Amino acid sequence: MSSSSHPFWQSLTDALFFYGVSFALQKGAAAINGIKQKLTVINEQYSILEQYSSQIERMTLLEERYRMAREMHDTIGYSYTSLILGMETLRPHIHSNEGEVKLLGMLELARTGLQDIRRQVHQMDPIEDALPLDRALIQLIDDFKSNTGVRLFFRTMGEPYPVMKQAKLVLYRCLQESLTNASRHGQASSIQVILQYDPAQVMLQVQDNGKGKEQIQYGFGLTGMMERLSALQGKLYIDSKRDEGTMVICTIPNQTNEGSQQIRILLADDQPLIRESLRLLLGEEKDFQVRVAGTGNQAIDLCEKDKPDIILMDINMPEMDGMAATKMIKETWPGIRIIMITTLEDISYAAEALRLGAEGYLLKSIHPKELAATIRLIYSGGTMISQDVAHQLFQHQNVITALNPYDLTERELDVLHGLTEGLRNKAIAQKLYLSEGTIRNYISSIYLKLQVANRDEAVEKTKNEHLFRS
Incomplete structure (x- = not known):
């Protein structure tokens, strides 16, 4: 009995083995076929692109990068951003120091992961985010001293407070330009730098003992300083006298303080977790009133009903996307200020959003306090573009063939x-x-x-x- 049943069980085992192998091969063949189909589509797209001029061919690598970013938008990018926003909402519910430390560690790990994704494609900011403003300026001053031999003196005044990332970068650039002008054009041997924290504004003062001028000519460098400061509602003051040196003062309002006026905010995003997480985080700001919409059509209906001051507009939404909604809102209610929000940088979207009249373009990975400060800045009349996106927009101008001599949009x-x-x-x-x-x-x-x-x-x-x- 046992000897006769042995071949049966052996045959059954062999059959199951071959069935498993066949099933795995079918799955593998299906996966390979799917990859082949995608490759066929990509090759067809490339074949069409190859028919254009050599200047257009230079853009294909950028187009591939944008395609990859869009594919990642609904997967890795949203996952990381949802984790970050979700963990931020847990803070009020943690009542132990150990739990707070662990949560901060998880937040840092998630933000690092998101930064790693972005770093694969785009360059990072020239200023290390972890450095406070005064340390970043000291680092710049030390490098300048070692390269030029000019004597520099730096001191801070007032109680330091966190400064917006964009404001930090603007002041960093202003100090770079001021030091260069003092050394190269003013031939200064000594420069004094003062960073002053006032409750209402942060001020950078650069004074040198160079040649000075009776009349200041606003070339590309000074014009760039003025434009950067103006975008943050800042001011540039220059006082120069022949043989007495030059003083440059840059001021930027402190946007981290809560204002006395209530800001009505409409948050339009089709992702429930991100929408509710942002609503809870922004709701903690005493001067914010937040309402939410899940589609572009809902956003337009709420504009008609509530007339919000600021709209945080997601780009990819069903029924009507953020771009179409922005166009319609700007045509109907031009006074409503719109900030586009997205997960990963995409300069094609950024350029179109700015063309439609949006006042801001931000990444959803922005720190909640910096987002709140940006909202107050734009409410007061400023504009803001994520520095990662702004850098790409600048680089993009070097690639795309200009439609006119000055690349005017x-x-x-x-x-x-x-x-x-x-x-x-x-x-x-x-x-x-x-x-x-x-x-x-x-x-x-x-x-x-x-x-x-x-x-x-x-x-x-x-x-x-x-x-x-x-």
Whole structure:
């Protein structure tokens, strides 16, 4: 009996083995077939691109990077961001120091993971985020001293407080430019740098003993400083006298303080976890009133009903995406200020959002306190673009063939055309269905690109160089 049943069990085992192998091979073949189909689609896309000029071919690598970013948008990026926002909401429920330390460690690990993803494709900011403002400036000063031999003295005044990442970068750039000007043009042998923390603003003062000038000429460097500061509602003051040196003062309002006015915020995002997490985090700010929408259509309906001050607009949403909703809102209610929010950088989206009139473009991985400060900044009339995205936009201009000598965008050309017709900001805003603040931002960008200081110079340069054909 046992000897006769042995071949049966052996045959059954062999059959099961071959069935398992066959099933695995079928799954593998299906996976390979799926990969082949994707490769076929990609190859077809590349075949079409190869028919264009060599200048367009230079863009294919960028297009592939954008495709990868979009594919990651709903997977790794959203997962990390959801983890970060979800853990932030747990803070009020943790009542032990040990639990707080563990949560902070998990948050740091999640943020590091998200940064690692972004670092694979994009360059990091020149300033180390972990460094406070004064330490970042000291590091810059030490490098400058070792390279030039100029004597530098640095001191801080007031009680230091956290400064927004964008404000830190702007002051860092302003100090770079001021030190370079003092050494190269002013031929200074001694420079004093003061960083002053006031409750209302942070101030950077750079004073040298160089040659000085009776009249300051705003070249590309100083114009860049002024534009960077202006975007954060900051100011630039320069006092220079021949043989007495030059003093440069840069001020940026402290946007970390809660304001006395209530800011009505509409948060539009189709991801429930991210939407509710952001609502809870922003709701902790005493000057914020937050309402939520899950689609672009809902956002438009709430604009009609509530007239919010600020909209945090997700890009990828069902029914109507963030771009279409932004266009319609800006055309109907140009005074509503819109901040686009996304998981990973995509400069094609960023450029289109700015063209439509959005005042901000941020990554969802931004720290909650910095997001709150950015909202207050934009509410007060400023603009903000994530530095990672801003850097890519700048790099992108070096790749795409210019449509005009100064790379003016279509919207900037519209605004410039209004300037040449003698229209004031309000008239241009009404003509283009944009807010006056957005028009001012476009004009600042036009001045920077044309390298002019005012409206009259811009109009004169436009006419002399025939930027518009009759």
